[in-house]
Amino acid sequence: MDLRVLALKVADVTQDAGNRALRDQLAPRDLVAAPAPSMPQDEQVTLNVDERLIRFIENRLTYLDPFDGFWRTRPEVCEPGSRFWCVSRIDGAINFMRSMAEWTVTVSLFEFDEDGSAQPILGVVHAPALGLTYLAAKEKGAIRIRHTAAGDRREKIMPSTTGELKGSVVCYGMSYFPEESKRALDVVAAIAGKPADIKRVGPTSLDLCKVADGTYDAYFEPDLHQWDVPAVSAGAVVVCEAQSTLRQWNGDMIHWRQENDVVASNGLIIDELAPYLS
Numbered sequence: 001m002d003l004r005v006l007a008l009k010v011a012d013v014t015q016d017a018g019n020r021a022l023r024d025q026l027a028p029r030d031l032v033a034a035p036a037p038s039m040p041q042d043e044q045v046t047l048n049v050d051e052r053l054i055r056f057i058e059n060r061l062t063y064l065d066p067f068d069g070f071w072r073t074r075p076e077v078c079e080p081g082s083r084f085w086c087v088s089r090i091d092g093a094i095n096f097m098r099s100m101a102e103w104t105v106t107v108s109l110f111e112f113d114e115d116g117s118a119q120p121i122l123g124v125v126h127a128p129a130l131g132l133t134y135l136a137a138k139e140k141g142a143i144r145i146r147h148t149a150a151g152d153r154r155e156k157i158m159p160s161t162t163g164e165l166k167g168s169v170v171c172y173g174m175s176y177f178p179e180e181s182k183r184a185l186d187v188v189a190a191i192a193g194k195p196a197d198i199k200r201v202g203p204t205s206l207d208l209c210k211v212a213d214g215t216y217d218a219y220f221e222p223d224l225h226q227w228d229v230p231a232v233s234a235g236a237v238v239v240c241e242a243q244s245t246l247r248q249w250n251g252d253m254i255h256w257r258q259e260n261d262v263v264a265s266n267g268l269i270i271d272e273l274a275p276y277l278s
Contacts (some may be wrong), residue, residue, distance in 0.1 A: 001065060003122055003137035010107050010124045011145065013060045018105045018128030024049050025096055025129070043169045049096075050089040071110055071146075071230070072111060073124035078112045085111055086120070088230030092203030101129035104205045110256070118256050123237030125205045133210040136241035140261045145211055153193050155236055157174035159244040160214040165191065168269055171199035173221030180223040183261075187220065190276045204228060204262075208235030210241035211264040218265040218273055222249070225259055234260065239264050249277040 001009075046114055048093070058070060068074070073088035078084075085107065090096050092103030109122035121138040134157070137141035143191065146153045162168045172188060174181040199216065201207070209220045212235075224232055239246045248254060248260035263270070263277060 004128035004140040006064065007122050007124060007135045007140070009062070009064050009127065009138045009145045010109075010122065011133050014107055014124050014126035015128070015147075016060070016131060019239060020056065021053055021090060022128040025099065047114055047276045050091050053105065054089065055088050057105070058085065061087070061107070066207045067109070069091045077115070078114055078118070080114045080116070082112045082125050083121075084110045084118075086230045086233055087177045088181060088205070088234065091205045091231035095202060097148050101127070102201050103127065103129065103198070104203055104204065104231070105153055106205050108230060108233040108237060110233065120233040120237050120256070123207050125231075127206055134212065134235075136238040138237070138241070140241065142212055142238045142241035145207075156250045157213040157238075157242050157244060159208050159212060160217050161268065163268050164267060165194045165269050165272045168195045168217040169197045169199065169215070170195045170218045170220075170273075171201065171210070171216045172219065173202060173204050173224075174200070174205060175223055177223070183222040184220070186198075187276050191273070199275055203231065205231040205235040208232070208246070208264050209238050211266065212238045212244050214266070218263065220249070220254075220261075220263040220273075220277060223259055224262050228259075230255055234258075243267070245270060249274075 007227045037049055066081035069084055071084045074084050089108040096103040106123045108120045110118045111121045112118050125134040125233055131147040133145040142157050143159050143176050144155050172184050174184040187239050204221060210216045236246050244264055245263045245267045249263055254260050
């Protein structure tokens with residue numbers, strides 16, 4: 001199946017799953033505390049929504065094309081050409097639990113190349129409470145779908161043309177862990193007064209997409225972990241296919257089987273921003 005067609009079908013799946021999660025968010029309930037940072041990732045369940053969400057999405061994906069299985073259960077060594085679906089828990093769990101609109105459901109598809117390197121080749125980021133879906137596939141471009149009462153509106157997206165850090169709009173992410181958050185805040189303090197605004201809303205997948213569509217000029221976050229891979233990889237495909245840039249803070253490519261300091265930009269202000277990240 002053509003990757004663009006497949007991405008549209010995956011978008012339908014994330015929208016169905018997102019509607020289910022949105023009903024859970026809107027249902028009257030007691031506020032549940034955010035999971036402790038020390039809790040293993042596979043035990044961090046947001047109101048039991050995550051487990052049901054992943055089960056629903058993975059089941060639907062197997063009907064589209066099972067490929068070689070799922071990223072979380074892939075073998076240690078994978079053959080070139082192997083493809084694995086990667087399904088995220090709710091990205092933006094705190095926002096979800098606090099009844100904020102900025103949270104997403106994401107799916108990506110990884111493919112292993114001849115060198116044994118895995119790269120995401122399809123990504124879908126759906127924000128149910130915002131009525132937005134971003135999707136992209138390798139060499140097929142990136143689009144944003146606005147879901148309105150009058151129907152869906154599809155738009156090709158592109159990054160901003162802001163040419164310097166001064167007057168830009170930059171966003172950043174931070175961690176549960178104090179030492180990691182300090183790294184992000186040190187950068188914020190260093191660049192303060194240069195951008196027109198510095199945002200902190202999240203989640204990561206949505207921040208990446210907002211760089212891709214020109215809402216933000218750049219986004220950075222240190223110490224993204226293995227449990228962040230599903231959400232980050234989906235947003236990464238959107239960023240790259242929209243002709244934005246995505247790198248580690250030191251300029252290297254993202255490595256999907258290790259931790260990364262991530263920076264996305266419109267490609268025009270990265271040279272000016274990079275020294276602050278070093």
